[in-house]
Amino acid sequence: xxxxxxxxxxxxxxxxxxxxxxxxxxxxxxxxxxxxxxxxxxxxxxxxxxxxxxxxxxxxxxxxxxxxxxxxxxxxxxxxxxxxxxxxxxxxxxxxxxxxxxxxxxxxxxxxxxxxxxxxxxxxxxxxxxxxxxxxxxxxxxxxxxxxxxxxxxxxxxxxxxxxxxxxxxxxxxxxxxxxxxxxxxxxxxxxxxxxxxxxxxxxxxxxxxxxxxxxxxxxxxxxxxxxxxxxxxxxxxxxxxxxxxxxxxxxxxxxxxxxxxxxxxxxxxxxxxxxxxxxxxxxxxxxxxxxxxxxxxxxxxxxxxxxxxxxxxxxxxxxxx
Numbered sequence: 001x002x003x004x005x006x007x008x009x010x011x012x013x014x015x016x017x018x019x020x021x022x023x024x025x026x027x028x029x030x031x032x033x034x035x036x037x038x039x040x041x042x043x044x045x046x047x048x049x050x051x052x053x054x055x056x057x058x059x060x061x062x063x064x065x066x067x068x069x070x071x072x073x074x075x076x077x078x079x080x081x082x083x084x085x086x087x088x089x090x091x092x093x094x095x096x097x098x099x100x101x102x103x104x105x106x107x108x109x110x111x112x113x114x115x116x117x118x119x120x121x122x123x124x125x126x127x128x129x130x131x132x133x134x135x136x137x138x139x140x141x142x143x144x145x146x147x148x149x150x151x152x153x154x155x156x157x158x159x160x161x162x163x164x165x166x167x168x169x170x171x172x173x174x175x176x177x178x179x180x181x182x183x184x185x186x187x188x189x190x191x192x193x194x195x196x197x198x199x200x201x202x203x204x205x206x207x208x209x210x211x212x213x214x215x216x217x218x219x220x221x222x223x224x225x226x227x228x229x230x231x232x233x234x235x236x237x238x239x240x241x242x243x244x245x246x247x248x249x250x251x252x253x254x255x256x257x258x259x260x261x262x263x264x265x266x267x268x269x270x271x272x273x274x275x276x277x278x279x280x281x282x283x284x285x286x287x288x289x290x291x292x293x294x295x296x297x298x299x300x301x302x303x304x305x306x307x308x309x310x311x312x313x314x315x316x317x318x319x320x321x322x
Contacts, residue, residue: 019267019269019271019272020265020266020267021265021268021272021280021281021284022272022280024265024266024283024284024287025281025283026283026287027287028282028283028284028285028287028290029283031286031287031290032106032283034109034137035106035109037136037138038109038133038136038138039109039133039136045136047130047131047133047136048130049130049131050128050129050130051128051130052126052127052128053126056318058318062212063126065212066124066126066212066213069208069213070153070154073158074153076161077160080101080160080163080164081101084097084098084101093278094278096261096281097163099282099284099285100162100166100253100285100289101160102282102286103282103285103288103290104160104162104289105157105159106286106290107159107293108155108157108159109133109137110159110290111134111155111156112132112133112137112140112142112150113137114155114296115132115142115148115297116141116297116298116300116301117141117142117298118142118300118301119142119217119218120216120217120218120300120301121155121215122215123149123150123151123154123155123214124151124154124318125149126318127152127154127213128151129150129151130149130152131146131150132146132148133150134148134150154214155214159293161245162246162289165250166249166253168204168246169193169196169197169200169247169250170250170254172196172197172200173193173196177192177193190251193250193251194247197247198238198242200242201242202233202238205233209231209233210231215231215232216232219237220234220236220303223235223236236303240300244292244293244296245292245293248292249288249292251264252265252288265284265287265288266280269284
């Protein structure tokens with residue numbers, strides 16, 4: 001007696017999931033579309049109007065400090081771009097540092113988010129500035145939004161300081177932490193990196209604040225150095241800036257350095273067609289950096305609402321303050 005043949009079992013193909021690199025790149029694409037929408041309307045409706053200086057009651061010393069600060073940022077931007085170009089030419093590919101630099105440069109549209117719902121950061125009108133494009137960002141609201149400004153170098157293009165900050169944090173952690181604990185990994189490494197980033201941010205933020213280029217509009221006096229002065233330094237804002245602008249991108253950068261190019265936000269990029277990998281890398285970096293920066297405004301707003309932040313009484317410079 002012949003056994004009846006066993007019917008063939010149909011194999012159901014497994015559902016294909018998009019690799020993390022592609023998902024981060026998709027998020028970066030969304031951010032660029034938002035940027036194009038906001039900045040495009042801002043330009044079309046004639047709000048692009050560069051201004052600098054003015055008949056303000058500033059001492060010559062203060063004017064010199066402000067121009068020196070802007071000059072330092074311009075030199076830093078040129079230096080970072082030159083360094084990245086040389087690095088890419090030497091390695092004959094777009095490096096992850098270059099992708100992060102592009103991400104920080106394209107983050108200029110996020111500047112007004114720092115004042116979402118309130119006056120969080122005030123900029124000195126003596127700097128090179130232009131009327132804010134905040135009113136053209138979907139969902140953006142802020143008191144007297146049409147009177148606010150964005151500075152070209154101290155906010156806008158100044159976000160490129162993020163890539164410098166990553167390497168400052170990397171150097172500090174290498175000297176202060178990894179030299180003594182080279183095997184430190186996991187949560188302990190993250191905690192050590194967080195403490196290091198915040199500690200080195202304090203003198204850097206204080207020095208930048210004292211130039212008079214900007215001021216923190218409100219604060220919680222119990223968590224603020226020099227509360228109610230124009231140079232008040234809210235420690236929680238400083239810590240939040242250190243974490244979002246530098247630490248999180250540093251941890252991703254460190255993962256790239258220690259675990260290889262297909263780690264963190266670029267996991268699965270090897271499955272992407274070779275001709276599209278550079279684009280995916282750039283867009284994924286934009287997705288990461290812009291996400292970090294976009295968190296600052298809403299979190300700062302919620303903290304102020306929950307704790308009734310106190311606005312500083314006087315500002316001796318022509319700040320963007322209606």
